[in-house]
C-alpha cells in the first residue's frame with residue numbers, strides 16, 4: 001500500500017452488476033454526478049471465452065469457489081468484474097411472476113408493486129439490453145427437454161435471452177452490462193473506477209464517506225476515501241450485507257439470504273444431441289413452479305467430466321460419448337442463510353440451513369427431471385449426487401431417495417438474493433419499498449439483496465426492473 005486518494009462525488013454507486021449499472025445509468029441520464037466503483041476488473045466481453053477456466057479466474061469472485069456452510073452445504077458462484085453476474089451468465093430472461101409480487105406485498109408490505117406497475121420498468125431495461133427469442137432452431141439437447149415435457153403433458157417453454165441473435169439464428173452476442181448499460185452510463189458523463197473495493201461507509205457532517213482500496217494494473221494498491229451526498233450499495237446479495245454490517249448497519253441485514261438451490265443430472269441419449277457450436281440451450285419446464293423448475297445447462301466436455309467425476313470410468317465415457325450427453329438441472333427455492341463478517345477475512349461467512357421439506361421438494365424435483373428425460377428417450381440419467389444410482393428405467397426413478405442429502409456438496413446455485421429485503425414491514429425489512437435503508441439519509445440498496453424472496457424464474461430481469469423502478473422513484477422524490 002502506498003499513497004491515499006480522496007474524492008468527492010454527488011452519487012456513489014458501489015458495485016457494477018445489473019442493479020448498480022441500471023441505477024447508475026438512470027442517475028447519470030438525469031444529470032447527476034455519478035461514480036460507479038467496482039472491485040473487479042473492467043474487461044471486454046471477449047477477454048475470456050465464455051464458460052472457460054480463464055473466465056472463472058478473471059471474472060468470478062474467488063475464481064468461482066464460494067461455499068455456504070452448515071449441516072448442509074451449498075456451493076455458489078458470483079461475478080466479480082465490471083457488469084457483475086451479467087458478464088458470466090447466459091442471460092436467460094424472465095419477467096417476475098405476479099405471485100412473487102403478491103407475496104412481497106402481503107408478507108413484506110412492499111408498496112405499489114405488481115406486474116402492471118412494473119411493465120414500463122421491464123420494458124425500459126429490455127430496450128437497452130435487448131431480449132430476444134432464438135430466431136432459428138434450438139439445439140437438439142434443448143429440444144429434448146421440451147419433448148420430454150410434452151410427452152408427459154407438462155408445461156414448458158423457451159426462455160428468451162439478453163442476447164442479440166444474428167438473423168440466421170446461428171450466433172450472436174450476449175447483452176451484458178458492459179455491452180449495454182455501462183456504455184450508456186459513460187456516454188452520459190458517468191465515471192467508472194474498476195479494481196476499487198469499498199470496505200466501510202460512515203456518515204460524517206451530512207455526507208457519506210466510503211473508504212476502501214484501489215489497485216492499479218500492476219496490483220499496487222492505495223487507500224481511497226470517497227465523499228458522497230448519496231450512496232447506492234449494489235455489491236450483490238452477499239457482499240452488500242457484508243459491507244453494511246461492517247459499517248454498523250445491521251437491522252434485518254444479512255439474516256435472510258436465499259438461493260435457488262440446484263441439482264444436476266447428466267442424460268445420455270442414443271444419438272447425438274450436443275455438438276460444438278450449438279447455441280446455448282433455452283428450454284425450461286414450468287409445470288411445477290413455484291415449487292421447482294427445470295432447465296438445461298452448458299454441456300461442454302469439461303463440464304460433463306466434472307459433473308460425472310464421482311463415477312467410475314467418467315472420463316472414458318465423456319471422451320467416447322460427449323456428443324450424446326447433456327447436463328440438465330432442477331432448481332427450487334428452499335434454504336435460508338445468514339451473512340456474517342469474520343475478523344481478518346475479506347469474505348463473510350455464509351451459513352445455510354435446509355428444512356426437511358426443502359430437501360423433499362428438491363428430491364421430488366430430481367425424480368421429475370429424471371422422468372422428463374426418460375420420456376425424452378434418454379437411455380441413462382446420471383444424477384450428480386454422490387452415491388445416487390444411474391436411472392435406466394421407470395423403476396430406477398422410484399428408487400431415488402425421496403429427500404435429497406444436501407451435505408455432500410451436490411447442491412449448487414448461481415442465483416442469490418433476499419439478504420436485505422425491502423418493504424414497509426420494518427420487522428422483516430432492511431429498506432423501505434423503494435430501497436432506502438430504514439433510519440438513514442441518502443443510503444439506498446440497489447441489487448438482488450432487496451428482492452424479498454426468490455424469484456422462482458431467472459432473476460436478472462427482476463434485479464434490473466426493481467432497480468429501475470426504485471431509482472426513478474428516488475430521482476422523482478429528489479431523494480427525500
Ligand SMILES: Cc1cc2nc3c(=O)[nH]c(=O)nc-3n(C[C@H](O)[C@H](O)[C@H](O)COP(=O)(O)OP(=O)(O)OC[C@H]3O[C@@H](n4cnc5c(N)ncnc54)[C@H](O)[C@@H]3O)c2cc1C
Pocket residue numbers: 014015016017018019020037038039040077078079080081082083084085086088089090091092093094196197198199234235236237239240243414415416446447448449458459460461463
Ligand atoms: C454463472 C451464472 C449464471 C447465471 N445465469 C443467469 C441467467 O441465465 N439469467 C438470470 O436472470 N440470472 C442469471 N444469473 C444471476 C444474475 O447474474 C444475478 O441475479 C445478477 O447478476 C445479480 O445482480 P446484482 O446487481 O445483484 O449483483 P452482481 O451481479 O453480483 O454484481 C455485484 C458487483 O458488485 C461488486 N462488488 C461486490 N462487493 C464490492 C465492494 N465492496 N466494492 C466494490 N464492488 C463490489 C462485485 O464484484 C460485482 O461485480 C447467473 C449468475 C451466475 C453467476
